[in-house]
Amino acid sequence: MTKKNVVIGFMGTQLDSGQGAGRWEKWRPTISLVQHEDTLIDRLELLYPTRYEALAQTLLRDVANVSPDTVVNLVPMDVVDPWDFGVMYAALYDWARGYRFDPVHEQYWAHITTGTHVAQICMFLMVESRFIPGVLLQTAPPKKQERGNPGSYTLIDLDLSRYDVLAQRFSQAHAEALEFLKSGIPTRNKRFNALIEEIERVAVRSQAPILLTGPTGAGKSHLARRMFELKKSRHQVQGDFVEVNCATLRGDGAASTLFGHKKGAFTGAAADRPGLLRTAHQGVLFLDEIGELGPDEQAMLLKAVEEKRFLPMGSDREVSSDFQLIAGTNRDLRVDVAQGRFREDLFARINLWSYTLPGLAQRPEDIEPNIEHQLSRAAAETGRVVRFNAEAKARYLQFAKSADALWSGNFRDLSASVTRMATLADGGRISASLVNAEIQRLQWLWQPVGEVNSTGLDLEAMLPADAIDSLDLFDRMQLEAVIRVCRESLTLSDAGRRLFDRSRTQRSIVNDADRLRKYLLKFQLTWNSVRSMMPADEGR
Template identity: 55%
Template sequence: MKKVVIGLYGTTLDGGLGKKRWQRWRPTLSICQHEDFLIDRFDLLVPDEFTKAADILIEDMKTVAPETEIQVKPMNFTDPWDFEEVFSTLLRFAQEYPFNEDREEYLLHITTGTHVAQICLFLLTEARYFPANLIQTSPPRGKKAKGAGSYKIIDLDLSKYDLIASRFAKEQEEGTAFLKSGIDTANARFNAMIDQIEKVAIRSKSPILLMGATGAGKSHLAKRIFELKKLRRQVTGRFVEVNCATLRGDAAMSTLFGHVRGAFTGAIGDRPGLLRAAHQGVLFLDEVGELGSDEQAMLLRALEEKSFMPVGSDREVHSDFQLIAGTNRDLWEKVHEGKFREDLLARMNLWTYKLPSLRERPEDIEPNLLYELEKFARTHGRTTTFNKEAYTRFLNFATGPDGQWNANFRDLNASVTRMATLSGGSRINEPIVAEEVERLRAQWERPRLENKVLARYFTKDELEEIDQFDQAQLAKVLEVCEQSRSLAEAGRVLFAASRARKTSSNDSDRLRKYLMKFNLQASDIVGRKYFRPQ
């Protein structure tokens, strides 16, 4: 393998005229003066205005190392202290350089040039634009010392340094444990996701989109991401959280983007808004799919330009925040329906993670159960545990097919709170567990029955657009219609009480209009169970 050194001509340190120049230490020349370090080629990067001065250095290099081929390559900076210009110029040079790693070994000399150039060379080498190791030269020690001085080769592959690699691994392990609140989770899919989120949290300020069912832990994870960034000094501002489903009408714009005094009736003073409150921090918009079209447009601009107009103002305000968005909806489906901006989703979709439900992570129920007990102890100032039989019974139920956990961690938290409270400070026993199991079964059974009949007429995404209140009522209506021979018969059952108070009624029409609200045709429903028992 040929050894090739690439380095900048040092306009100050490498220069010199007359015989006295040999008494000075010159960093580029010194590389060629080591008998144990032979160089096949030296590519010297020289500004046009220093070509003649560099010729003297080149002749001296040929004198001490006649076997080294020296190639001069132009390298011009209008302002050698302009970081952007220096970086882009060196990057262009690296991209055009004919590297041949099969035949040549490259060393990049970083002793010469401005500090800006040295930093840029380091970054470009670390990013492998220069497939090289670094070489650093130093003058001989002592005022009267002479000679070539010393050199050191630096390999930027940190994986080769055991101590550094173990330190980074430990820091990453601590970061992932922090995001999981110290819970020793075992689900491989969840752990892999958290590992990646840890890297993204400390390396990126781009938006993060957290998807998952209600209670899957989106809000908790968003808060932990913020706290991890704060520990690593990535943010200095606040964590600002808002559930977008609670924002309605004109108040939504004011809450998010603020308003000025007199912007509307009742605006008796200025209001900064949540985006400004999140400056230099993290803004968590839960249920972001519930934002109105105007709020979506304003949010997009705030993300792209870091500025926006408060309501009623003619002046822009600035806020540099990181967005974490949460949703239990399919935002791509909402884009298809015209209810969510495609460009906003594209802006938020750089880092997207779907949190698995608790039911999809049965191996993680036990460590989360222990975590909830510890949290109860911290909150209430008393430690509560299970006896052995009660613990086994509850865990078998929780991880078995009967453990629905429809509200995910909210269900688990409520369950532990109830059992710990009923234990009265002593251990949770079997009767307490038995009562709790029956309570959870009853709590989960009714929605399952309702969802069974609704699932025959609606997709999962369509059901998410219907309020829980309407779902419960609609499930009963569909059940009665399916079991009736005609729409009139179904109407008589459903409106029996109100019919008794009327002299005349049109139950069929009333029922038909109700079903049409949900885009349902009575002919597709009535008698379904009567003719096809299920």
């Protein structure tokens, strides 16, 4: 069954005009629709303002003259201001909602050559949203003006699902944005990847404040800058990325740094200062550690975020700045609000989009790709390519993903660790011995203050790597205690008597020295090896 062709379009008050015989010498878009011999327009829904009734009636007669089989429905559509988008869209929307479309028997072409530019945009949106279930129709005059030449027409289908190439380009752009936010690191943690996917959508669609929480070194500052750069690439911001750590702001300097000041506002204010909020105009302001702001600065920031206006210090005239705020903190601001340290209204304002970045220890599967990323960065900076040998890489990853690796500094710790090994690597290869030394350094770094072993024990230096890897925390603590007793004793027998002073009474054959020797051998240690590695001052 062949469907009927139905055209919906605005009458062109200029392009379709003409009353005398000379009108047939010019190209008129609406008339050209019915002049194509190979295409029959069964019905024309012609929208027009009633003050052009005479022109509408002329078009009605001319269509009947050229194409008697075409039915023309004149649809009066008066709008107060045809250049007002809201008014025009509402009028077209109301008409479409009341129109009885019959897609089973008819196909609809929305003519976008005539009407004001606003009317054409509204027609486009009605088709794109499927309120008009059809395609767009674009007509064009002939290259050489001659009577009866209808020119050409093009049908444009806005159903993008039919265009695989376009769909692939949109998917590619989305994937590139995600890769950009992750600095090109192929992260594997599902939770983190889902988080970045949502942040990507928010970054390119919203100008509202964004709150990034998470431990120090989790990448809040880096992600904020990448979000800005992504928005910049989409021409969504024209200004700069301005970053400040609020923990560094104190006293009058805090308000001055953020909001600026007038000359003489306080002692030392020798000249006007614009402040970072104005510097971030039409850009992005990243306030790291926002929870460190004082109460006065919090109140001023709330006004600036809500109204885009604020008073510099010492000024009686407000200034304006249109910026997007990204805030960062490693604190739980909900607790600070409950305890009165942070304004509830400011928290509510910046908490529309809130994301918690997981620490490195919560993303063990992402450690390996981040190591490779750090090595690539080191190679780009130094021009020297460095790689792990297989044994060293396995050893480092085993430790890095274990419970012993605290990564308290998160990516800062990892970056520093990889940088050290890459710098010390001979011949461009990171060896197992270099890895073992780095592991000792990291363990020392993460050792809690006050819990440093006063005996100076270094089990990693005393035991083979495979023995260290197999030690439970219980075994480690027990072995350290045994070694401590050995170092405090003069002989193997003396140490055995101290260690087995209770259980020896339950044995028929007592040989404390032999028991201790066998215990040490379990860890490939001897009395001499334990004593030989004593610190110099301990052996005195």
